[in-house]
Amino acid sequence: MFQKMLMLMVTIPLVFLFTTLIVSAEDNNLSLSSESVTLIDAKTGTVLYEKSAEKRMYPASITKIVTAIIAIKEGNLSDIVKVSENAANVHGTSVYLLEDEEIELKRLIQGLLINSGNDAGVAIAEHLGGSEQRFTEHMNNYLKNIIGVNDTNFTNPHGLFDEMHYTTAKDMAKITQYALANETFKEIVGTEELEWDGEGWETTLYNHHQLLRDLEEVTGVKNGYVPQSGFTLVTSAKKEDLELIAVTLNATSSQNSYNDTTALLEYGFNNFSTLSIDSGESFSDNLNNMYESDSNILLTYDKDKTLSLVVEEGNLVIKDNEEILLKQPLNKVTSNQEESLTTENITNDFEPPLEELSLIQRIINNFKSLF
Numbered sequence: 001m002f003q004k005m006l007m008l009m010v011t012i013p014l015v016f017l018f019t020t021l022i023v024s025a026e027d028n029n030l031s032l033s034s035e036s037v038t039l040i041d042a043k044t045g046t047v048l049y050e051k052s053a054e055k056r057m058y059p060a061s062i063t064k065i066v067t068a069i070i071a072i073k074e075g076n077l078s079d080i081v082k083v084s085e086n087a088a089n090v091h092g093t094s095v096y097l098l099e100d101e102e103i104e105l106k107r108l109i110q111g112l113l114i115n116s117g118n119d120a121g122v123a124i125a126e127h128l129g130g131s132e133q134r135f136t137e138h139m140n141n142y143l144k145n146i147i148g149v150n151d152t153n154f155t156n157p158h159g160l161f162d163e164m165h166y167t168t169a170k171d172m173a174k175i176t177q178y179a180l181a182n183e184t185f186k187e188i189v190g191t192e193e194l195e196w197d198g199e200g201w202e203t204t205l206y207n208h209h210q211l212l213r214d215l216e217e218v219t220g221v222k223n224g225y226v227p228q229s230g231f232t233l234v235t236s237a238k239k240e241d242l243e244l245i246a247v248t249l250n251a252t253s254s255q256n257s258y259n260d261t262t263a264l265l266e267y268g269f270n271n272f273s274t275l276s277i278d279s280g281e282s283f284s285d286n287l288n289n290m291y292e293s294d295s296n297i298l299l300t301y302d303k304d305k306t307l308s309l310v311v312e313e314g315n316l317v318i319k320d321n322e323e324i325l326l327k328q329p330l331n332k333v334t335s336n337q338e339e340s341l342t343t344e345n346i347t348n349d350f351e352p353p354l355e356e357l358s359l360i361q362r363i364i365n366n367f368k369s370l371f
Contacts, residue, residue, distance in 0.1 A: 032260045035250035038169040039264045042243035046300035053170040057249040060224030061116045063159030069179040077106040087122035094119045096201035115205045121158035147178045161228045169247040189220030233257040244268045275299040285311035291330035
């Protein structure tokens, strides 16, 4: 529930004003089989639920989220990539690339994310980095310096097992939040099926993320599995004003990972909402002074809360009853024109009108006559 007070005008957009709401596994009755999970608001980064979210885990093919976003951000999507012998022969899931096959970079990214092609991942890495090793070194630098995660280390672009290839549910949620800000990435991970006409394989690719077809709210992104990692899953979903990212790591079966994710999304949509306020939005206080916000504001809040928005001493204050949830300075635009006259408005140059002058003079003369 949401109350507008004192003529406040509110709308919607984007700034990462992170809040610190964290709900631990012990605080509710969710029963999840995955070893490590997290659920965040995709707009604000607010943690809505977590379970062992900072434990180092093996990611498997959700690694490809990072390979893809780097390729999209730093590559030329229309580049033609020549597939090497190394790429064509990598084991695991594949789009059956042939040695010396020439294919557009965007097509490789689609094969990487939709059909989880390990061969596509190696071809991308070699094209952008010159070798798998150099590309994975760049991946790790990018993760730390651009995305800002510190507990992830990758040794390859596809997620095949290596003891030093690890991440956390917390890091993967932040990585995915970063990637989903890119429209090309969002479009590809939301593709349910795609016609594939490669030299070695002509088929229809069906997105490996089953919930993309099963749940209307789900918008992407990627699943994974190797024996050492168990079943891993990263999911984005949207309902009304709330966008969620769920990460589940080391489920014992793909169905368990989907069940855990479904439970997390239901929990998020049933209990939380997002308030959005645009930069430049106008507000007025109880004296009709006008203000504007100079930045976009986002706030994740519990649906049980009744929010009120007021302007107090030049600040936008968002409250739940008497609890202040957010206090944001505003820019004053105009003042009420009916403000009281102050001494700053009066100068020594004041001269009364002529019709008042004679009256003043008569008063002075009457005063003199008394003496």
